[in-house]
Amino acid sequence: MAAILSQADGPPRSLLERLPELAPERRIVGRNRSKADVLFFDREGWRIALKTYAPRGALVRATLGRWLVAREAAAYAAAAGTGVLPSCFGRPEPWSLATCWVPGEPLRSFAVEGVDPAVFDRLAAALDELHGRGVALGDLHHRDVLVAADGTVRVVDLATAWVLGPRPGPLRRFLFRRLAEADRVNLARMRARFTGGDLAAAVASVSPTAAAWHRRGRRLKAAFERLRGRARR
DSSP states (O other), X not given: OOOOOOOTTSOOHHHHHHGGGXXXXXXXXXXXXXXXXXXXXXXXXEEEEEEEOTTXXXXXXXXXXXXXXXXXXXXXXXXXXXXXXXXXXXXXXXXXXXXXXXXXXXXXXXXXXXXXXXXXXXXXXXXXXXXXXXXXXXXXXXXXXXXXXXXXXXXXXXXXXXXXXXXXXXXXXXXXXXXHHHHHHHHHHHHHHHHTOOHHHHHHHHOHHHHHHHHHHXXXXXXXXXXXXXXXX
C-alpha cells in the first residue's frame, strides 16, 4: 500500500485505502492502453477523483503507471496551496492518485467562441502561480482545464508536469523554461481558438523562441503521426 499523503482536513485514511475496491459513481476510461482511468466517488461526505492505472496491464501498471503517478504527486506537492489545483489526498496504491472531485466542465466541452475571455485571464494567472512554484505542465490541453459555473478555473492533469526542484542544474532550468513557454503557447492557442483569434499570431505573441520551439514540436508530432500511420497499415 502506497503512502496516503492526505491533508489534515482530507478524507479519512480508511476511506482512501478502500477506494480501489469501491464502485465509482462515474468513470472516464483512458484514451488508450497507456492512459489511466479516472474514477469519481461520492462517499461519506467526500467527493473524490481517483486517477488509476489499475485497469492497465501489469507491465504498464508497475512501470509507466507508478512513474507517472509519482511525478504527478510531486507536482501537486510543489503546487500545494495555490488554489488552482484540486486538493491532493495521496496515493492509495503506487499506481493511483486521489484528489478532490471539483465541480466544472472541461474547456473542450464548450462551443468555439462561446467562452468568457476572462476564463483565459484566470488560466494565465493560474500558470503564473504554478510556474512561480516551479511547476510547468508541459502539455496543457483544453480537456485538462475545468471551468466551474462561477468561472473558476482549475487544472486537473499533471501527468506530464515538470518540477524545477530546490537546487536545479542548468539542464533542468533549461527544460523548465521550455516547458513553461509551452504552457504559454498552449494557453495562447486556446484563447485564440475560443475567442476567434488568429492561431499563428497567438503563438508568435508569446515570444520568438517559444514560437520556434512550437513549430519544431509540431513538425516532430506530424512526422511521428505519419510513422505511426504507416506502422498500422
